[in-house]
Amino acid sequence: MHFIYILAGWEGSAADGRVLRxxxxxxxxxxIPRGNYYLVDSGYSNGEGFLPPYRGVRYHLKEWKTGRNSPQNHEKFFNMKHASARNVIERTFGLLKARWAILRSSAFYSIKVQNRIIMACCLLHNYIRQEMTDDPIEPLLTDEGFGDEEFGEYLGTVDSNPI
Incomplete structure (x- = not known):
């Protein structure tokens, strides 16, 4: 769960395809290294290096939760695996926001400073992931982000030890 490429600065309302282009x-x-793929949502076409799910086929993980809804063909199976892998992306954003409180509230800094804050948080996140084999925040993640109770308890136990 680390960041490979960061492009900060686009407004939140920008279309994903425009930002990707x-x-x-x-x-x-x-x-995109040859033979590798980035997962994209169904709004994208299948192109070199990008892999969307099958359109018109069940996709969201919540739809697969009950045992009776197991995939019945290769397209449904692919979409289930695709959704599961894309969920890691959402969990990584959740982990980033959980780790850095500055990302959880409205920012009153200039756009330039906000972009640099995002870059710094992502780089520090990657450094922590590289240096620590066990991340104390990760077990608190759920499919939907963080459990409010667990997260609040964790914040209350964080020590700020001098280096």
Missing amino acids: DAVSRANGLK
Whole structure:
């Protein structure tokens, strides 16, 4: 659960496809190694390096929760696995927001400073993931993010030891 590419600065209402086109068209933009794929949602077409789910086939993890709804064909099975893998992305964003309180509230900084804060939080997150084999925050994650009670209890136990 780490960040490979970060492009901060787009407004939240920007279409995902527009942001992705910007990311891949930059000189030092998103590069997809041959034989690798980034998972995208069904709004994208299947292109080199990008893998969307099958359209018109059940997709969301909540739809697969009950045992009677197991996939009945390869398309449904693929979509279930795709949704599960994309859920890791959502969990990573949840972990980032849980780790850095500054990302959980409205920002009153300039856009330039906000972009740098996001970059710094992502880089520090990656550094923590690289240096720690067990992340104390990760077990608190649920499929929907953090459990309010668990998260509040965790925040109350954090020590700030001097280095």
